[in-house]
Amino acid sequence: MAKSNDSFQPRPEHKFTFGLWTVGNRGRDPFGDAVRPQMSPEDRVAMLGEVGAWGVNLHDNDLVPIDATPSERDRIVRSFKKSCKENGIVVPMATVNLFFHPVFRDGAFTANDPEVRAYALQKTMQAMDLGAELGAKIFVLWGGREGVETDACRRADDAVKRLREAINYLCEYSMDQRYGFKLALEAKPNEPRGDIYMPTTGHYLALIPTLDHPEMVGVNPEVAHETMAGLNFMHGVAQAWEAGKLFHIDLNDQYPGRYDQDLRFGSANIKSCFWLVKFLEDVGYQGPRHFDAHAYRTEDYEGVKDFARGCMRTYLILKDKAARWNSDKEIQTILKEISADSKGIPKGGKFSKKGASALLAHSFDKDALMEKRLPYERLDQLTVDILLGAR
Ligand code: GCO
Numbered sequence: 022m023a024k025s026n027d028s029f030q031p032r033p034e035h036k037f038t039f040g041l042w043t044v045g046n047r048g049r050d051p052f053g054d055a056v057r058p059q060m061s062p063e064d065r066v067a068m069l070g071e072v073g074a075w076g077v078n079l080h081d082n083d084l085v086p087i088d089a090t091p092s093e094r095d096r097i098v099r100s101f102k103k104s105c106k107e108n109g110i111v112v113p114m115a116t117v118n119l120f121f122h123p124v125f126r127d128g129a130f131t132a133n134d135p136e137v138r139a140y141a142l143q144k145t146m147q148a149m150d151l152g153a154e155l156g157a158k159i160f161v162l163w164g165g166r167e168g169v170e171t172d173a174c175r176r177a178d179d180a181v182k183r184l185r186e187a188i189n190y191l192c193e194y195s196m197d198q199r200y201g202f203k204l205a206l207e208a209k210p211n212e213p214r215g216d217i218y219m220p221t222t223g224h225y226l227a228l229i230p231t232l233d234h235p236e237m238v239g240v241n242p243e244v245a246h247e248t249m250a251g252l253n254f255m256h257g258v259a260q261a262w263e264a265g266k267l268f269h270i271d272l273n274d275q276y277p278g279r280y281d282q283d284l285r286f287g288s289a290n291i292k293s294c295f296w297l298v299k300f301l302e303d304v305g306y307q308g309p310r311h312f313d314a315h316a317y318r319t320e321d322y323e324g325v326k327d328f329a330r331g332c333m334r335t336y337l338i339l340k341d342k343a344a345r346w347n348s349d350k351e352i353q354t355i356l357k358e359i360s361a362d363s364k365g366i367p368k369g370g371k372f373s374k375k376g377a378s379a380l381l382a383h384s385f386d387k388d389a390l391m392e393k394r395l396p397y398e399r400l401d402q403l404t405v406d407i408l409l410g411a412r
């Protein structure tokens with residue numbers, strides 16, 4: 022059991038959150054039934070309080086059943102709010118389930134049936150009402166069913182147009198209701214569809230400037246999803262951050278080339294998780310650190326607590342390692358050397374006619390440039406030493 026003075030103990034300022042669906046995951050998979058009993062939303066919130074999380078996020082139907090009457094809904098929401106308050110848990114993000122009900126089998130905002138598209142909008146507006154009532158300021162949209170098994174069913178650019186139209190509509194709704202939501206779009210290459218439109222964070226970053234209210238819309242990159250696409254997750258996160266679009270983040274882990282595993286954060290690729298944590302901490306990302314993962318199917322609810330504590334603990338250990346990396350003298354010396362400037366050489370930078378003529382006129386000594394050492398082997402080994410506790 023961790024002591025209260027343990028520096029790897031989660032605290033509210035770390036902004037660790039879990040989806041209601043993550044700790045409530047019952048271990049059902051396409052081949053086998055649930056292994057853990059159903060747990061009420063209130064008990065899940067209590068569990069999150071017990072393990073030291075800061076917040077909980079939810080889909081509309083994680084809390085309110087899809088066919089609930091308005092009075093049932095209000096009763097459920099009241100009781101949930103009470104248990105959040107009692108357990109000191111906040112709700113920073115809300116989202117909508119547009120993938121479970123069979124009505125969405127052809128997609129939601131991109132479905133071919135206009136009535137399904139309209140229903141998807143209605144359901145999302147109601148999920149925004151719910152999120153706003155719970156105090157959420159971030160609204161995530163994950164288009165899990167927005168995709169195809171066969172491209173015979175629609176033109177892919179029509180799907181893009183439909184998606185744009187829906188996001189524009191939802192931005193207007195949020196403004197009209199004065200909800201102040203920031204929309205965070207979450208990409209995934211496949212699963213549950215054969216191919217999902219907007220397969221990577223980069224695709225969404227390219228869509229956002231084409232929206233009516235681009236300032237309201239950013240991304241919610243997920244470790245597992247970019248890893249499934251074979252990409253370097255941190256690079257996508259960095260690009261989103263640099264564009265001012267990192268509105269939220271889904272942390273978990275994943276081995277490439279597999280189904281969507283949603284593993285405990287840092288349980289598969291310690292090194293890439295390290296670069297990610299180091300990036301988030303170096304740039305001062307202030308948003309929630311959301312774990313979208315679940316416990317092994319072999320666990321009971323005690324094991325779910327181990328899982329949740331493990332996600333947060335690993336994040337904090339990696340944060341500590343990042344601080345060590347940043348203050349390591351040898352690492353800093355190497356970093357300085359590899360980007361050292363040679364004086365009196367014309368540079369690129371901002372274009373000017375004069376600068377360009379100087380650059381064109383300069384004769385570069387390629388052989389001398391090539392002599393400069395780039396000790397990346399040493400730099401990487403120092404990183405490994407720090408990660409393995411040998412430094
Ligand atoms: C998944 C997704 C989801 C979304 C969630 C929030 O692969 O199932 O990551 O968990 O994050 O639906 O919109």
Ligand code: MN
Pocket residue numbers: 243245246281283313
């Ligand atoms: Mn996922």
Ligand code: MN
Pocket residue numbers: 163207243271313
């Ligand atoms: Mn996710």
